[in-house]
Amino acid sequence: MSGPAIGAAWRAVRDRFRAANLDTPELDARLLALEAxxxxxxxxxGAEQQPAPPAALERLESLALRRLTGEPVARILGEKExxxxxxRLNAATLVPRPDTELLVDLALQWLAGHPSARLLDLGTGSGAIPVAILANNPTVLAVATDLAPLALEAAAANARDNSVSGRLELRQGSWFDPIGPDERFDLIVSNPPYIESATIAGLAPDVRDFDPLLALDGGPDGLGPYRVIAESAGRHLRAPGALMVEIGSGQGQAVVELFEAKGFSKVRIEKDLAGLDRVVIAHQL
Ligand SMILES: C[S@@+](CC[C@H](N)C(=O)[O-])C[C@H]1O[C@@H](n2cnc3c(N)ncnc32)[C@H](O)[C@@H]1O
Incomplete structure (x- = not known):
């Protein structure tokens, strides 16, 4: 007796995902089927009607069960676009979010008017921000830091995979610690951890149980990393330079005030496609 065809096998998984009320059952089932x-x-x-090989069916089943217990597809596959x-992702990297693409857009717009700029990314994780910027601007040189050595391993692999490793230097340490006292950059970007410590336990399980705590926890009021960045960014910017940070949707005014208090000019909030405050931009003129 032969087993199901490949098309029937992945659609059966899709139907179980639908029954479990997953947000994107069809996409998730397809992605896991491609892997299996x-x-x-x-x-x-093209393979819809072909019989599913038993070993691949078993693999699909084990991937589907992981998804049904709440593990995000990006974690299961170990990669995210x-x-x-x-x-590529590992246990120390945040899954890069579509929201963060706004920060990359704004950085690329600014860099278009500042040829051959030097970029610093703080808390780089998978390297998503600097790798995306370098892949879209061939003259920028970047340094990126992270406290987690394992995250920097993923960032190095991602820089290689996306052919920008010759222009990205990765340094391990806390925020500006791995940056020399006289080192200057034209643009500093960061998507730091910005969730209030006390609210982490109540986050959706796919975030709380699978993204690393170091990538989420912004301290008691969620603003700890912004204070460190506000304190030191001015010393490491070459005028006319810019500082751009991703923020949580309720943090815009507080972060604007932190940056203004440290002497930054023309500080403004940019909203994301959902109309939520998402990035704060500050300038050193
Ligand atoms: C919200 S994640 C952002 C990751 C990546 N930039 C992105 O946008 O997908 C924050 C990152 O900051 C790093 N981080 C946390 N505390 C840090 C610190 N004291 N110094 C440097 N990096 C830190 C975490 O390891 C994590 O990679």
Whole structure:
């Protein structure tokens, strides 16, 4: 007796995901099927009627069970697309979020008017921000820091995979600690941890149970990393320079005030596609 065809097998998984009320059951089932059957999207279409190999079926089942227990697809696959580029993940990296693409857009716009700029990314994680920027601007040189050595391993792999490793220097340490006292940059960017410590236990399980705490926890009021950045960014910016940080949607005014108090000019909030405050931009003129 032969087993199900490949098309029937992945659609059965999709139906179980639907029944479990997952947000994107069809996409999730397709992505796990591509992995289990070792196919790309086009090949999956062409293979719909072929019998599913038993070992691949078993693999699909084990991936589906992980998804059904709440593990995000990006964690299961160990990779996520960001800004149209592939990024490998590991236990120390945040899954890069679509929201963060706004920060990359704004950085690229600013860099278009500042050729051959030097960029610093603080808390780089998978390297999503500087790798996306470097892949879209061939003259920028970047330094990126993170406290987590394992995250920097993923960032190094992602820089290699996306052919920008010659222009990205990775340094381990807390915020500006790995930056020399006289080192200057034209643009400093960061998507730091910004969630209030006390609210982390109540986050959605796919975030709370799978993203690293170091990537989420912004301290008692969620603003700890912004204070460190506000304190030191001015010393490491070459005028006319800019500082751009991603923020939580309720943090705009507080972060604007932190940056203004440290002497930054033309500090403003940018909203994301959902109309929520998402990035604060400050200038050193
Ligand atoms: C919200 S995640 C952002 C990761 C990545 N930039 C992105 O946008 O996907 C914050 C990052 O800051 C790093 N981090 C936390 N505390 C840090 C510190 N004291 N110094 C440097 N990096 C830190 C975490 O390891 C994590 O990679």
């Amino acid at each position: 059957f070792g196919l790309d999207s086009l090949a999956l279409l 960001f800004y149209g580029l592939p990024f």
